[in-house]
Amino acid sequence: MTTGLYELLLRGLWLTVQLTVFSAVLAAAVAFLAGLARLSRRWIVRFVAGVYVEFFRGTSALVLMFWLFFALPLLGWQLAALWAGTLALGLSYGAYGSEIVRGALRAVPPAQREAAIALSFTPAQRMLRVLLPQALPEMVPPFANLLVELLKGTALASVLGIGELAFSAQLVRLATGDSAQVYAIILVMYFVVAFVITRAMRLLERRAKASVGRAPGRSRGRPTRVPPGAIDPAVGATATVGGGTAGGGTAGGASPGTAAAGGTATGGDVA
Amino acid sequence: MVPETPDPAAERPDDASPKADPAPERPDSPEPSGDSVGTPLVRFEKVCKRFGDTVVLDRLDLDVEAGRHVTLIGPSGSGKTTILRLLMTLTQPDEGRILIDGAPLDARARKTIGMVFQQFNLFPHMRVLRNVTEAPVHVLGMDKDEAAERAKGLLEMVGLGDKLDARPSQLSGGQQQRVAIARALAMRPRVLLLDEVTSALDPELVAGVLDVLRDIARGTDITMVCVTHEMNFARDISDLVVMFDGGRVVESGPPEALFHSPRHERTREFLSAVR
Numbered sequence: 001m002t003t004g005l006y007e008l009l010l011r012g013l014w015l016t017v018q019l020t021v022f023s024a025v026l027a028a029a030v031a032f033l034a035g036l037a038r039l040s041r042r043w044i045v046r047f048v049a050g051v052y053v054e055f056f057r058g059t060s061a062l063v064l065m066f067w068l069f070f071a072l073p074l075l076g077w078q079l080a081a082l083w084a085g086t087l088a089l090g091l092s093y094g095a096y097g098s099e100i101v102r103g104a105l106r107a108v109p110p111a112q113r114e115a116a117i118a119l120s121f122t123p124a125q126r127m128l129r130v131l132l133p134q135a136l137p138e139m140v141p142p143f144a145n146l147l148v149e150l151l152k153g154t155a156l157a158s159v160l161g162i163g164e165l166a167f168s169a170q171l172v173r174l175a176t177g178d179s180a181q182v183y184a185i186i187l188v189m190y191f192v193v194a195f196v197i198t199r200a201m202r203l204l205e206r207r208a209k210a211s212v213g214r215a216p217g218r219s220r221g222r223p224t225r226v227p228p229g230a231i232d233p234a235v236g237a238t239a240t241v242g243g244g245t246a247g248g249g250t251a252g253g254a255s256p257g258t259a260a261a262g263g264t265a266t267g268g269d270v271a
Numbered sequence: 272m273v274p275e276t277p278d279p280a281a282e283r284p285d286d287a288s289p290k291a292d293p294a295p296e297r298p299d300s301p302e303p304s305g306d307s308v309g310t311p312l313v314r315f316e317k318v319c320k321r322f323g324d325t326v327v328l329d330r331l332d333l334d335v336e337a338g339r340h341v342t343l344i345g346p347s348g349s350g351k352t353t354i355l356r357l358l359m360t361l362t363q364p365d366e367g368r369i370l371i372d373g374a375p376l377d378a379r380a381r382k383t384i385g386m387v388f389q390q391f392n393l394f395p396h397m398r399v400l401r402n403v404t405e406a407p408v409h410v411l412g413m414d415k416d417e418a419a420e421r422a423k424g425l426l427e428m429v430g431l432g433d434k435l436d437a438r439p440s441q442l443s444g445g446q447q448q449r450v451a452i453a454r455a456l457a458m459r460p461r462v463l464l465l466d467e468v469t470s471a472l473d474p475e476l477v478a479g480v481l482d483v484l485r486d487i488a489r490g491t492d493i494t495m496v497c498v499t500h501e502m503n504f505a506r507d508i509s510d511l512v513v514m515f516d517g518g519r520v521v522e523s524g525p526p527e528a529l530f531h532s533p534r535h536e537r538t539r540e541f542l543s544a545v546r
Binding site for chain 2: 111112114115117118119120121125129130133134211212213
């Protein structure tokens, strides 16, 4: 393979990353909008959001892409290939994402909502100040999964002639005839990007959990210069929780179970 | 007019803007309230509440005068907790109406009512101080520094002046409940609702919470409505005990009288069962 062909692949990789980022931003926006709408008190809002989610979850992103790129122009609206691809991916994955948002919000113990009502917070304040901050850390792991799915889903955009990674690989394969080598290369490329995504999301998850006082991040431990005996019991307890991330995860997972009894996430954590 | 929407606060988007709607002028600490002679502070008028076929409250009439410390007792399912939830607008009456100081219970009236829950329900994502300042700042529109100063004072009062930066998850149940009490008091309530506030606590932690509540009962003019299964708590703090059964008031009276010489068979049975 010549340098020119490698450059072609790298340019493809760059487009894949762009496509992933654009679609992810759109998908995230749509996911929060639709996820919140499905918990609305007004039935019409819930209904519209429900129709959106069912429709885009139930249609193939590939067909949607074809439709946006080839059928929409017949109605007098020509989208650039990159935007047609972004739109199709963003809307499809946004529909999946809205279920994550909805599920995480519903997993916040109802008692938290009641406590917020008891303090006379408005519905918007309840959502922004009490429910969302607690739901966000729960959303991060499933969102990480979805983001990797989305990365791999961008290969669909090659059918629109977007020169992303899969499309470039096709060109290189036609030029060299060496399928094994070129597909091995892009396999690794996809993997590397996916790996970066999962590691970044893991970091984000830890940060998010620490911010809600779930499992404090590693950096938040006590300075070592403090003699062990001088640590007060409360701080000692913190350090233990911080040391075992798995322990924190279990406690978090256990709290929705106690929700029916009116238990809070805090209750689960102490145990 | 009884609010019919699930959430009366929704009707008042103005509430978010601080200065537009100042809370009724009330000092932090006690001041004999002479204005409410005659009108009870909390009044239930023929309130009915059903869940499906179960009648939880059956044409309930109940008055609580300002400054009183009322304890509601009765077998589980007798509607005690429902009364608190109705006052907190967590649920709506099917019939009848609830008046606060003579006016219907709406979002404005609700701001004068605070509640402490059985399971504390602190916000786990906020540190202790922020748990106490959040609502005064964002609901009452209080200045941040002022809210922090007041919160520190309240936390000092409940014996947690050294835990301002702690996470709720780092505190014991008793400590969490005392933060919850401070959080409710920070809203300067005229009425404090206490829903089984000590039942989720280990026995050795109950005393600390009771001490705080006793101080509030003796040192302020806040009206208290408690639901409890602990008769000592009722005797200790309240000046009126109301026995409920089947969604109705069976009898009421000062704790000593009601505990020692209950007039109704149903009360006698209940008291001997819980002792």
